[in-house]
Amino acid sequence: MKRARRVKATPKNQEWLLTLLPVFPLVLLVVRLWYASRQDTQTLLLLLQSISPLGLLSVALLTALWVLPALVLGGKVLGTLYWISARRSSWLVRAAERLPGWVVILAVAVGLFSWQLRFLPTLAMLALAAAGLTVRDRFPHREELRIAFCYALPAMAAILSYVALWPAIAAAVAAHDVATALLLTLPPGAAVLLTGPVPEVPARMLTHGIAVAIAVFAPFLVGVVVMRAPILPLTALQVSENGSPRVLVGYLVASDDQMFTVLGRDGGVSFVENGTLQSRVLCPDPGAVPRTSVNLHGWYVEQNVASWLAPTRPVQPVDPRCQGRSVKDPGAAPG
Template identity: 45%
Template sequence: MTTTFVPRRRRAQLNWLLTVLPAFPLVLLVLRLWYLSQQDLPTMLLLVQYISPLGMISALIITLIWTVPAVILVLRLLGGILLVSKPDDTGRSLLAVTALRMPDWVVLLAAMLAAFTWQLRLLPTLCMLIVAILGLTAAQRFRGVRPLMLWITLGVPILVGVLVLIFVWPGITAALRTGEISTAILLGVPPLLGPFLTGPVPASAARLFTHWPAVGAALIAPLLIGVVFLRAPVLPNSAVEVGPSGKEIEVVRGQLISVDDTSTTVLKTTGEVEFIPNDQVRSKTLCPEPVRPPESSVAVRGWPLSASVLSWIAPTRRVTEVDPRCLGRPLNPS
């Protein structure tokens, strides 16, 4: 009776998970439009009519691409700890089953994606996750080969931790000098934790060390993802010069919704929608997104900690001069 009930319960949990996961991005997109319309239903319906779903999905992917490897690597780490600590719990834990059935190439792709998309100050954490997963995998597959298992579970984490500390040491000292304690912790603590995450924990505390962190992350992650995505741009910022011929020109700034045969629709920062007749439009321009100050002013060997490898590789448009229309002034004041 018990042996049949556990697989059924696990299948039911998996079915619920597979049902909720596809709906979560849709909920995020709807909440983004609700937030953009400033909780005005007619404005939200107008945005739904004109905003391209592909554009919103692209904004969702670009904004939240860093979360995909984080979820995969953390699940593999916690599930691996549970597998080596309490092997008898494999069939009854969704976390353990997920880690057991996760292919190695998925973990490899997740690590590569994280290396490109995570900020430099998070790369020591990535190294910690990789060596811990490698050690846990060795503990599962090479139990009889003790020298190899000891090298992978202890030697590799210690060696990688030392190399990472040598590389980021200037950043740790600079962060402590400037008072960025959180940055110093992110750089210095993860390399020290690698050797402690490659072995089993007491069987009686295995679920406490694995399931509860996974449940906490599952509860907090949607909130953090929602907060980040609600601030992501989904419409282009624009400035439109408006005015009949021979009269004073007014600059309307906002987010461009659509342009049709009769009018140009702009969503102002106050939440109001303005329909501008096309015969009164004198000029239009796209305005760059406001540049946010870097989250950390510390650099490690010339690499800013708030930058990622992808931001260095991808071409970046440099804004040298600000268009006066983006500041609310006409391009050619009379």
């Protein structure tokens, strides 16, 4: 069977699929606001009135930066692997064939800058597997190319990865961080196993089963990330009520010349008059607190290349007002 026969004609009258592209992010954004309002309709209307749509769309865009490379590389590897193993066409094979080479390269570049350090070995594994399978498919009679891209290159990349990542691997093992240790050690060695055919009988179940699982769980994973993404600045307001100070920690919804509108972390809305405000401080995002101390020469495993290379502010102690405690001299407090 020739390569041209693998890609069937594009089905007609499927323009309605294009309407789903903006629908899914919009649904996620509305659900995010519904979750932040604790299912209260009036609070939801207040958030819709005050929040900028551009800020909400930026959350979906940042999420897509690390989801799209996984979908592109996963589809390319699984579709090509099934074709090499079974020599039969399917929807997965046709999807992989419709992915141009420049799209795959662009997905690798985007993943390189947007994925965290602990996921970069997985990115390298998928990229090497896609390159090896493509060479095996397009140049079946070039033995030297197959040896170079399917065996030598993944083996050399695995050796270099283990040498470069060994300090982080040792730190993860010492910290009993099993997930990070597995993410840093398994993918480099598994790259060699993904560049060759698998037995024809389990090929369809293996490749299509993984593809269906990715298609089913990817929207849920994106939804979880969007649900936890901040949509408003987290602020601590110290107010004076009847001569006694009180700290209100929440998300700033709106402010004018009369009062501040704050959405508490419990979903309640508070209106603070400007005359009672003593101080105001911007608090760090709770989701930005690292969960592990494993790092590679100062590059923590939960950081991506962009955040590691970008200039950062010196780490400062957390303001006590962000922890709900009032201070006597607001001007002298850190933050």
